[in-house]
Amino acid sequence: MNDTTAGGDVRLVGISKTYGDSFTAVHPLDLTVPQGAFFALLGASGCGKTTTLRLIAGLEDPTTGSVFLGDRDVTGLPPYKRPVNTVFQSYALFPHLSIYENVAFGLRRRGIRSVKKQVGEMLDLVQLGDFASRRPHQLSGGQQQRVAVARALINHPRVLLLDEPLGALDLKLRRQMQLELQRIQTEVGITFVHVTHDQEEAMTMADTVAVMNGGRVEQLGAPAELYENPATTFVANFLGTSNLIAAEVTSVSGGEIAVTAANTRLRLPAARCATVPTAGGKLLVGIRPEKISLSYAGDTDDTDTDTDATATVSDGRNRITGTIAASSFLGVSTQYLIDTPVGPALEVYVQNIERDPRLTPGAPVTVHWSPDHTFGLDAAQDIGAGVATAAGSAGAAS
Ligand SMILES: Nc1ncnc2c1ncn2[C@@H]1O[C@H](COP(=O)(O)OP(=O)(O)O)[C@@H](O)[C@H]1O
Ligand SMILES: [Mg+2]
Secondary structure, eight states: OOOOOOOOOEEEEEEEEEETTTEEEEEEEEEEEOTTOEEEEEOOTTSSHHHHHHHHHTSSOOSEEEEEETTEEOTTSOGGGSSEEEEETTOOOOTTSOHHHHHHHHHHHTTOOOOHHHHHHHHHHTTOGGGTTSOGGGSOHHHHHHHHHHHHHTTOOSEEEEESTTTTSOHHHHHHHHHHHHHHHHHHOOEEEEEESOHHHHHHHOSEEEEEETTEEEEEEOHHHHHHSOSSHHHHHHSSOOEEEEEEEEEEETTEEEEEETTEEEEEEGGGBSSOOOTTSEEEEEEOGGGOEEEEGGGGOTTOOOOOGGGSOOTTSEEEEEEEEEEEEOSSEEEEEEEETTEEEEEEEEESSSOOTTOSTTOEEEEEEOGGGOEEEETTSOTTTTTTTOOSSOSOOO
16 A cells, blocks of 8 residues: 555546346446545445445446546556455454454555554554454454454555445444444544445434435435435435325425325425426425424314414414324334325324324324425336335345
8 A cells, every 4th residue: 555646535437337248236327435524325235335335445347437546547456456445244354363463464464563553553443452362252243343443444544445334233232333433434534435224324424325226326415415305206215204295286486386285285495396396297295204293183273263372283384184094102202194185194203292192093183394394306206216125223234
């Protein structure tokens, strides 16, 4: 690792990978990972995440396109000549070597004799200084994973690639390791490209997330940006949960779109539409479950003379009447499924502050939300894309 180019972005230019002569795992892809970013590649199993990572590492030859590190085209370089290291899910530690020697391995291979200082620093970085003389099997899964990270970082890579590195850990340990990896990344300041099928993991850890589907990046952005303004039904459904309502556009004016769905009039900001809507055209109207309020139907009648202002729904809100089909109490919130004229099983999360005892299955309700919280998607897409493949904390890694 004696090249002299200054750091720089990882740039994939028109990169693709076709296996055999027909199956394309990664379609021509342009992607820039800024230097120092914590970047996540998120997608369901089989969508091409590992292949993309292997193309960056040089473990796979691209069918088309190039890989740049900064200004340098590294496409033709073998893996060991790239300033890149990979951490795999299966740690791949040497079982017969101590933790110390596992971490020292990269230095020794390069003929460096005095490794003590650097190994000590790395073990401190991953908080395993006390475990130096142990063997891998004497460590927990999370500790082994930290050894794998230290072993990769000791080579001072420009970029660390992590392929589902936490996939083998149980949920609690995974949460701890997520924080740990974030701390390490902040401390060393190098680019991390983290592959995961777990949307929560991607959102909590990364500053930029690329959502992959079928060998393509569907959308790329900061977690909150992707969550609030999904551009496709796949992203809306894969990243968290979205209620998507098929509607017809009745008017577009003054930055506001009015639609109808099953004779219900709904409004949304034009600026939150991922497509250009035209009156008479179709639109998918999206709303996240936590943005919706739920009221017992009688409390929100238009003729309601109740003076309790909190129980009434102000005029400007989107509102739909329905019936509670199911409810599950989750502690911090209750999750309701509401059957409505615009569609069955509308999902609503109600924070557990005060619980209305009348909100039980069968109860007539009004769901209502601010038009500002509504987004719009192109209706030509599959409304259910990404639903079945979405994995929160469960699901198999590959
Ligand atoms: N060496 C290979 N030969 C043929 N097909 C492969 C090979 N490696 C991966 N694939 C296929 O390419 C697709 C993407 O694989 P991969 O990049 O491993 O997905 P992910 O990591 O997102 O689960 C999958 O359908 C997989 O079966
Ligand atoms: Mg994979």
